[in-house]
Amino acid sequence: MRLSPSGAPLGLTALLLVAPFLLAAPSLCAQNPPASPAAPVELPAATSSAAVPATAGSVDQVDLDDIRNFSRVYEVVRQAYVEKVDDKTLMKAAITGMLSGLDPHSEYLDKEGLTQLNEDTTGQYSGLGIEVLQVDGGLRIVSPIDDTPAARAGIKPGDSIVKINGIVVDAQNVDGMFKELRGKPGSKVDLTIVHQNSDKLIDLHLVRENIAISSVKVRELEPGYAYVRISQFQDDTAGDLERKLGQLIAKNGAPKGAVLDLRNNPGGLLTAAVGVSDDFLDAGTIVTTRGRLQDANMSFKAHPGDQLAGAPMVVLTNNGTASAAEIVSGALKDNHRALIMGQRTFGKGVVQTVLPLDADHAVKITTARYYTPNGTSIQAEGIKPDIALAELTVNPSDHGPVLISSEADLPNHLANEKAQAGTDINDDGSAADAKLATSDYALSQALNVLKGMALRQPAAVRR
DSSP states (O other), X not given: OEEOOTTSOOEEOOOOEESOOOSSSOOOOSOOOOSSTTSOEEOOOSSOOEEOOOOTTTSOOOOHHHHHHHHHHHHHHHHHSSSOOOHHHHHHHHHHHHHHTTOTTOEEEOHHHHHHHHHHHHTEEEEOOEEEEEETTEEEEEEEOTTSHHHHTTOOXXXXXXXXXXXXXXXXXXXXXXXXXXXXXXXXXXXXXXXXXXXXXXXXXEEOEEEEOOOEEEEEEETTXXXXXXXXXXXXXXXXXXXXXXXXXXXHOSOSEEEEEOTTOOXXXXXXXXXXXXXXOSSSEEEEEEOSSGGGOEEEEOOSOOTTTTOOEEEEEOTTXXXXXXXXXXXXXXXXXXXXXXXXXXXXXXXXXXXXXXXXXXXXXXXEEEEOTTSOOOTTTXXXXXXXXXXXXXXXXXXXXXXXXXXXXXXXXXXXXXXXXTOOTTOSSHHHHHHHHHHOHHHHHHHHHHXXXXXXXXXXXXX
C-alpha cells in the first residue's frame, strides 16, 4: 500500500502501529519515509485506503468563539512570552499539543520523525535500546531491548529517567529530552534513573551504538524442547521465525513442546503479530480491530499450518509485554493453543495509523481498538496469566556434604544386574534444572510445566 504523496487526497492508511510511544528505540511502525519529495511512502499493509468522509452533517461545527480564543492565545504568546517565539514553532507546538492531549500514542511526525520511523521499521538505528513512554510529564521505561547498552547497564521495565546529561526531565522539556537518547554511534550520554518502587537514584554512563536488532532467537532448552524469544515485532519477524524454527526442527526433529518468550516485548507491527500467531495456529480468529471508519474494522484469521504440529506451548509474559505481543498472547490463549505464564501484560489495546500530510509530514493517530478472539478488549487491563509467577531470583540452598544419598552409597549393596557401564546415577537432570532456575526462574518453571503438558499428550502424538 502507498501513502498519498503531497497534493493527493488524504486517505486512511491501514496498518498499523501497535507499539507503545517509543522514543529512544525502534517504534516498529509500518512506514518508510519518502526517498525524495516526489516519491510515495511505502507502508506494509493488508487493506486498501479510503477517503475520510467530511460532510457537514457528520462533523461537529467548530464554535466561532473557540477560534477567537485560539487566535487570542496565539497572539498573547507571540507578544508577551518572555522569549520571542517564531510562528512555525508555535504552530508545531499547537499541533503537537492537540495530538498529545488525545492519548499517549498519537503524535505529529515531521521529516525527522519519518526518518526515525524508517529506522524503526528495519530495526536498525543508533541509540541506547530502550522503549520509553511519556507519563505525567516524565519518561518511563517500557522495556530495554536485548543485547543493547541499556540492557547491559541493568535498566529494567518500569524504571523512570530522572536526568539526561545532568538536566532534570520535566513536563516542560520532555519532548526535547527524548531526542538526547539518540545520537551518533560512539557518542556518550549520562542517564540518572530510578528503579520502580525505589527512591535510590542511579547514575549510568552509556555509549550509543549502531543497533541492528534480530527480533527472533531460537534454541533448544534441552533435548526435545524449543525456546523461541521474540524481542519485538518488525516487518521481517514472522519470516525470521519460520526460517529459524524450521532450521531447528530440521536439525533436531519435531519438538515435544516450546516456550515462547514475550517478556519485555514492546510490540510493533500488527502484520507481524498476525503472522507469528498464524505460525502456531491451524485455524481460528487471531485478532479483530474496530474503529469509527470502515477501513479500521478488520478481522484476521489463521490458516492451516502449525509449525509445531500441535506440540504444547507455554508463553512467558510480564508487565513489559505490550501491544503486538499482547495480540499474540491473546490469540494463543483464546484459541487454547498455549498456556500463559508470568505476570499481567502491559494493557495497550489500541492501534495507530500513519496518515500523510505531505512528503515530509504525517500524523500517527489512534484509529481503532483491537479485540482478542473471545471479543475481549485488553486496553488498560492487559492479559492475566493462566499461571502467575512472581519476579523472583533463585539462589542455591546452603547444605553440607551428603555422605549417603542413595542405596548405591551403602557398603556391600547389591548391584543392578541391568546397569549400563559408564552411567552416572546422580545425573538425574536436577543440576541442569538448578542452573536454569538460578539464571532464569520463570523460564525454568515454564519448562517444567511444558514437560508436564507433553506427558499428558497421547503416546501416538508425543515426539
